[in-house]
Amino acid sequence: MAQGTVQVTHTGTSRWRRRTGEYASLSAALEAAADGDVLTIAPGTYRENLVLRQAVTLRGPEGSPGSVRIAPADGVPLTVRASAVVQDLHVEGQDSAAPALLVEEGTPELMDLRIVTRSAAGIEVRGGARPTVRRCTVDNPAGIGIAVIDGGGGVFEECEVVAAGQAGVAVRGGAHPRLERCRVHHAAGTGLTATGENSALEAVGCEIYEVRGSGVQVTQRATAHLTDCDVHRTTADGITLDTDAVLTLADCRIHDIPENAVDLRSRSVLTLTRTTVRQFGRNGLSVWDPGTRVDANQCEIFDSTGDYPAVWVSDGATAVLDSCRVHDVPDALFVLDRGSRADVVDSDLSQVRNTAVSVSDGATAQLDDCRIREAATGAWFRDHGSGGTLNNCTLDGTQTGVIVTKGADPTIERCTVDSPAEAGFYVSAGGRGSFLHCRVTGSGGYGFHVIDGCRTTLRRCRTERCARGGYEFADAGPDAGSGTGPVVEDCSSDESGGFRTPARDTAVQTVAQSAGLLGALPGPRAAEREPVAADVEPVPAQRSSKDVLGELDALVGLESVKREVRALTDMIEVGRRRQLAGLKAASVKRHLVFTGSPGTGKTTVARLYGEILASLAVLEKGHLVEVSRVDLVGEHIGSTAIRTQEAFERARGGVLFIDEAYALSPQDAGRDFGKEAIDTLVKLMEDHRDAVVVIVAGYTEEMERFLSVNPGVASRFSRTITFGDYGPEELLRIVEQQADEHEYRLVPSAAEALVKYFTAIPKGPAFGNGRTARQTFEAMVERHASRVAQLPDPTTDDLTLLFPEDLPELP
DSSP, rough: OOOOEEEEEEEOOTTTTEOOOOOEEEHHHHHHHHOEEEEEEEEEEEEOOOOOOSEEEEOOOOTTTTTTTEESSOOOOOOEEESSSESSOOEEOOTTTSSSSOOSSSSSSSSSSSEOOSSSSSEEETOOOOOOOEEEEEETTSSSSEETTTTOOEEEESSSEEESSSEEEEETTTTOOOOESOEEEBBSOOOOESSTTEEEEEESSSSEEEEEOOOOEEEOOEEEEEEEEEEEEESSSSSSSSSSSEEEEEEEEEEESSOOOOEEEEEEEEEEESOOOEEEOOOOOEEESSSSSEEEOOEEEEEOOOSSSEEETTOEEEEEEESOEEEEESSSEESTTTTEEEEEOEEEEEEEEEEEEEEEEEEEEEESSOEEEEEEEEEEEOSOOOOOESSSEEESSSOOOOOOOOTOOOESOOEEEOOOOSSSEEEETTTEEEEEEEEEEEEEEEEEEEEOOOOOOOEEEEESSSSTEEEEEEEOOOTTTOOOOOOEEEEEESSOOOOOSSSOOOOOEEEEEOOTTOOOOOOOOOOOOOOSSSSSOOOOSOOOOOHHHHHHOOOOOOOHHHHHHHHHHHHHHHHHHHHHOOOOOOOOOEEEEEEEOOTHHHHHHHHHHHHHHHHHTSSSOOOOEEHHHHHHSSSTTTTTHHHHHHHHHHHTEEEEEEETGGGOOTOOOOOTHHHHHHHHHHHHHTTTTOEEEEEEEEEEHHHHHHHHHOHHHHTHHHHEEEEEOOHHHHHHHHHHHHHHHHHHEEEEHHHHHHHHHHHHSSSSSTOHHHHHHHHHHHHHHHHHHHTHHHHHHSOHHHHHEEEESOOOOHH
């Protein structure tokens, strides 16, 4: 039942109508009202479903906002089908299948309404309706905040969706509203969404935040235009475009986004002008699929909170950045996959923790008049089919200016690399590239560093003040044919000294070189590799295989290991002799898998194995390079391949020993770059099968899993050698060897105590086998010193004998 009365003020001049009247219900008042009449509603709650069919004014009393509640038990509380004015009402709905306020026709004005409801929608506009909605608030935790559908339109000014169980504002079915200075927040779905062909959304000066979904979503051929808007604090992407969507952002701010700030796919088109994107957890711009395109002009993308590239372009998409700034990010621009393209003009990429520009998998990038500063790598063209152009760009304060690898073939023209910590330009692993009129100054390494005999072209390039030299051309090794190597024309350097003829036939040319006052371009040098973070054991004077096997035999325990190594050595030796005799020799794979617990002698045996192979002339040096995951796996895409290749090059002629190799393939790999190390290693083992012996080592169970999930690795290893744990007697022998080496002696009772000690010591994951034996000896020496230091005049026996009381406590 209605509470209060409704006063109707008639504006008509007919003498047959009363000027004013009071009615006990809203329905009765509306029945009596005509176009132009004003209905003033007394405070109270009205349980009626109202339908406005005339162009009347319906309002609450002045000075008492919210005192009039329209709250029926079900259905639509208020339906507008005329160009009416509705003001200062509180509308409540309870019907989950109907909106609280439905606008179906006309151009009504809705002002200062508060809609608190649990309806399908707070406000729904449909058909030919074109309302003007001002200063209205929608609180609808059960459904959509504002829905504009089926060709509806209108203008929403200074409205606020304070809660929505679904989208804050939803536009579909060819609708086209305009939002001005509106706020949408605390929506359980998307903040703003436009869906379907001919649907269009325009927003000016709006704020979308605190939504449990994307801030803005445009899909299925819909269009949207946002000007001077803020999108922030979402739980999903900031802005999402899908399936032929079109969006324009001008002077907008997108920030504090945990996922992609902007994600667009499936032929969608995005245009950004003077827009900032910051504090995003994944990509600032994520652009996917053929036909998808983003054009950014005078935009700034910065302050990433995650470990992903700021701009990601893949699967045939296109991105254009003009006069933009990208800074304080892990990586600035990644372009991947054939057909993908990025064009960057007059832009700044700075303070990049890893790679400023990465081009891979056949993609193309063109940078004109750009500036790259303070990046680990300026630009990296990674693999076959990847290319593009860097034209008139400057790279300042990088670790390495430009890297070209694995068949990539960019054109770098009129670019300057200033003060790189390492090489200005680095080409390896079959990379190509043309470097024209380029310049490197103040390098901490080489100016141009071309290894592996890469077919790179350098024309009219110049280097100055490069710490290790202006140009370094390392050959491809003895397996490379003639005609490999860089082509160098009319280049110069401030290095003193003339051009030196290469040691073997390469394609290096020195056409029209001008020595000048600063000297000519130096020729190819010996293949000096960049250092890698790995432990490299010095190569001792070469011993015979008999001497090395003797040292192997002297090791405590490891009887099965010794048999395996001897059998393998015998096979190699006999094969070598058969070849010398003109007979066919069986192919012996020399790569090995070592399994077992720590401290069982795996590294020692690997070193001796390298020496044995060198003594048999199978390896050139036989030295050992020991690495682990941290030495091979980089922080971003592609850096792992370079690290792995460098480690492999350091091991050339010897043994590459990878400890805890299973760590390259963790069970919860996800985005892990260990697989890149594995793939690179397998290819290097195949391409340089006689240059390096690879040994992978680790715990038995983990190594079995590692080989089972990486069949490409398993097929390249001839055998697995298992290193068993040492028994108590063998651990005693290790302690005795240590004592003898350091001029100590064990009394008989100490030896017996040690056997009991090693029998009782826990054999859990912390047990170190031989390492534990050595640590036990060191602990005995410390306790012995504490004991003997108290003696006033110790004898020689006092100084050398170790007793049971010198044993440490069991852990």
